Amino acid sequence: MILGFCPKALLAGGLVATLSATGALADTVKWGAPRDIVSLDPYSYGDSYTINFLNHIYEGLVRFNRDLEIEPGLAESWEIVSPTTWRFKLREGVEFHNGNPFTAEDVLASLQRVSDETSPLKGNLPAYKSAEVVDEYTIDIELTGPYPLLLNDLTNILIFDKNWLVENNAEKPTDVSAGVEGFATFNTNGTGPFRLESRTPEAQTILIANTDWWDEPAHNLTRIEFQPVTSAATRVAAILSGEVDFIDSVPVQDLPRLQAAPNLKVLERTDLRTVMLGFNRRDELVAGGENPMNDLRVRQAMQMAVDMDLIRDKVMRGKSRNAGTLVAPAIPGYSEVLDEVVGVDVERAKGLLAEAGYADGFEFDFICTNESYVNEEQFCQAIASMWSRIGLEPRLDIGPNAKQTPKRANGQADVYTIGWATLPMLDTYSILIQMLHSKQGNAGVFNWGGWSYPDIDRLTQAAGVELDREKRLAMETEALRIAKEEIVMMPLHQQPMAWAASSDFEDFPQFPDNKPRLWYVTR
């Protein structure tokens, strides 16, 4: 399996067969991943890392191209028949890996499976109502209302083969509460550029190129060996010793070491994910007592007290990008005007606090995790001490994500960290509807502070049914402007992301959503 780790043994031990195989495996990517995929079933768990990996095997009706723009995938074209009905013309002559032809029935079966009551991915297709097969290569998708972002959502809905699902009794997603395993958890049958050869959980998942792929491959790989290496130090060691030739999630502190290695290239950029702070906006603080953070001046003071330049240079080793607004530049709805960073001004911050009647500061709970974002523990500590400078008394509470999330979600936090990449939608609408909107019905699931801004709600709802892209984006930007003015959330930065790959690769595009798409890789 692992070649080249032991050159002496190869020469002395005479593993001739292995040695000669090296030539044939020249187009292999040995991928050292920070974690294993959870399942081979793309509808099993709301986990974008798994879905992206499975995107090598399965495809959606539409897909993101190299510039993260939507382009036709299994659908050749589409049109909006009525505000709530979209008609998709499917690509003809596409075959699944088992040879079954791809038709509209497959799309219908997949949509039904993903929107089933027990599907954890139901939320990925919020506007879906029903679908109807028009003919073998045409399907109509009926929505609950006018909805402009259907294509964005469909990039993540990977298409199954209906006959294969039926034969293997897997038309419904696996229901964890029923306690029965599903066939699709262990087997695949997609239309994608790679097909599954074998999988040993936690050890290795091997893909080989699908030579019958309908599209002209942009890659020249024959094989992908996906190996999770959870410990970051081991992962770095593995690429330095040549056991793997691509790793994602390189720790920031190891970048200089990898850059110094002659046979490696380091790919780094800032992530789409904007890390921000949210405020408790209920009447009382968690520990009781009146909540000063409902006063805009207090929030302004808290923002002015934090020196993001210092955090960037010291904590993030110069790799982060300070943010003035809640979405990254690549996200539709972003505006450069809004992205101006609020400067640090300790004296004014103190003045504002005094004006609001809190010259002596106040105590509050500051909830952070130690694993969700790059160097989160350190920047939380830095922010806490910067707040102490203006007389505030944050009680910093750092813990694992699984433990902190319920606290944040149940209003047990006065200030908390959260990152939002707008994935898988890749549009400002995602943060508006999920986080900034008041908590009503299906909206505002991540409105953990309990705020309500009728103007933002109104703009969000209007954007959610506006089919004209320009008008929609203008409304989204306006909502972001209100959010900035009111400091609904306090943006911190876009965090750095880094990959490292062997310098043998000719082309290894890095995507800002931190998803390796190896079907663009050549070596």
Place this chain on the structure above:
Amino acid sequence: MLAFLIKRSANAIFVMLSVSFIAFMIFRFVGDPVELMLNEQATQTQRDELRTRLGLDESFIKQFGTFVTNAAQGDFGISFRNQQDVLGMISERFPATFELVIVATLISLVVGIPMGVITAIRRQTWYAETMQFTSIIGVSLPSFVVGIGLILIFSVWLGWLPAFGRGETVDIGWWSTGLLTHSGRMSIILPALSLSLFQVTLVMRLVRAEMLEVLRSDFIKFARARGVPARVIHFRHALRNCLMPVVTMTAMQIGGLIAFALVTETVFQWPGMGLLFIQAVTFVDVPIMAAYLCIVALIFVLLNTIVDITYAVIDPRLRGAEK
């Protein structure tokens, strides 16, 4: 003897129940699996529905009761995250952990026993003192530091051994072994070494203490007086009399090694039970955590019971004490 066995089994069942009860209490503080199972776009209603379907909104006692009833029938459910049969996932990974532990135990015996003998019979020499001193490192360095150090030296600098994984494996029935392939054998060296370091020290110190004790006894003096060569006295007569406690301790420690292999497994990406458990904790995968703790407890209980029974068989006085 029958009464003894029944009593031991009752004890074992009580221990198992207590462990699962404590484990279940801990899970309530680990976090909320539902928040992690659904993605960013799931609505509040969907979250609540899932919670209800999984029975997480039930009372603690009811959840525990359901768990025990199912577990007693060998049904631990399926993983929240991987949607696979929990017992299957654990038994699939058990061989990896078991082989690692056995190899580590062998290393600790093969290295530890001679070192113990040498430090006992060559007291005051510089090399015995050095061994004594360096063995402190074995107990005082945390195993992840040792692991990373070994990787740095043998994988990155020297390039002799793989830094992670289990290499190629061969399936014999349901048991997958890495010991029959070259890459598998190369892969097990570093993790086994790093896991065994603590054991080596333990075995060495135990053998040394026992040896010093035995060397003072009369039969050794007689052997010396009779002119038996020193090598034979030390390794045949003295060492044999030291081995009983060493064997007992080693057997008991296997349970501990299985439980504590999880740090080593994480560092070396060894696809064993510990790695599975660590990942389950990160994602609050309650079925896996519960099953893992029960199985590890079972291993401990079984090993202890076997040791107790063996003692009782060997020493009739212990059997008598039970009456």
